[in-house]
Amino acid sequence: MTVVTEQSPDTFEYLLRPTYFLDHDAPEIQEFVDRWVTDRDAPAAKKAVELYYAVRDHVFYEVYDADLSREGLRASSIAVGGQGFCLHKSILYAAAVRAVGIPSRLVYGDVRNHLASDRLKQHIGGDVFFHGLTSVFLDGRWMKATPVFNKLLCRLYGMTPLEFDGTGDSLYHPFDGDEGDSSQAMQFLRMHGEFDDLPYDYVMTNMRAKHPKFVHGDGTVAGGSLAAEAS
Template sequence: MAPEKDEFLTATFFIDCDHPAIKDKSMQLIADIEGAKEKSIRLFYFVRDEIRYNIFTPRPTDAEFKASHVLAIREGYCAQKGVLLVALARTAGIPARLRFAEIKAHLTPKEMVEKRGSNIFPWHCLTELYINERWVKVTPTYDLHYCEKLGVPTVDFDGENDAMLPSHATDGRLHVEYLLDRGSYGDLPLEEIRKASVSWKYLKK
């Protein structure tokens, strides 16, 4: 393993892949399969569908962003689900990191737009997995039930190609625009996210 990949296999405060619950779940999920591609697919679909998407998940302190906490409560928004997928992947021996982008989410629920004052999310989180000698972008944010409710295609992952939020809903309405790439991170840049988040105040309540 190249030195630059080693940092994407180690535990951090948020990506606590050394936590017993994370280790146990990762090993349970990949127990019957071999190969980074097949393992990454199994881990992706677990986080996508078994961790419910909830943008209103309470997160007043740093602890609510730890992978082990997200696994325990079984819900979260993009950053929380991204942190969990990275932790599970690292435990499985797959180098993984977080990536961020500013997006415009045209189908954001009215309640959320009213609370935030905008449908632009400056630090949308996705993940990158190192598979077959290259980084692949994957987005486990929306679970199947949420996609059906919102009327958007699911993000599916084949272990080889980037899996990003779709630009349009199933009925043709504009769904997501990617406005700015913020690059990759070995751990969650929570303070930067908080500084840019217009929703931080209500999430502390």
């Protein structure tokens, strides 16, 4: 799907509705929002930023033993489980912002990712990952937000946490490295598009095709910890 740029949020009323995966009418999502949003009547950007940091830093980033079933990728299940990787965290964020009146979509692309252990790269087949993030409509325009890598993992892997202030894209993850080489920032190699709900079959087909050693049945490879594998 392509991004449209009409200026009225009313145009995107359908992007506020709950869906099977973005089930923000579920009590688990409402409770998540109430925990982290200080005022539901605050400006949209303030709520978007509060929820960004809630998902980024309070939903643990873990790639191993991740549930990739349809039920496991529902926002309500992710809120209860409290962990996952980019697919899970982008879904939870998209649902949470819809719950406070902010239109959202899910975005998928292929990236070269530097937050990966040697073991994970072996399972992935290199450092190019199928990646998920979120697009939100704020102040009359669409912007991308990536509430994925929490502060602890960024510190362990020598990366600067990716910030979001509600005024521009949170997209190109910096990578400090030993010499602060800006060329080592996360690189987007291909964008697959933006979607109104999780395109489950499309995502799983891509995951199985690109990372066959990583996906096992309805989940990911077991027996690891990305934090523990940081060198």
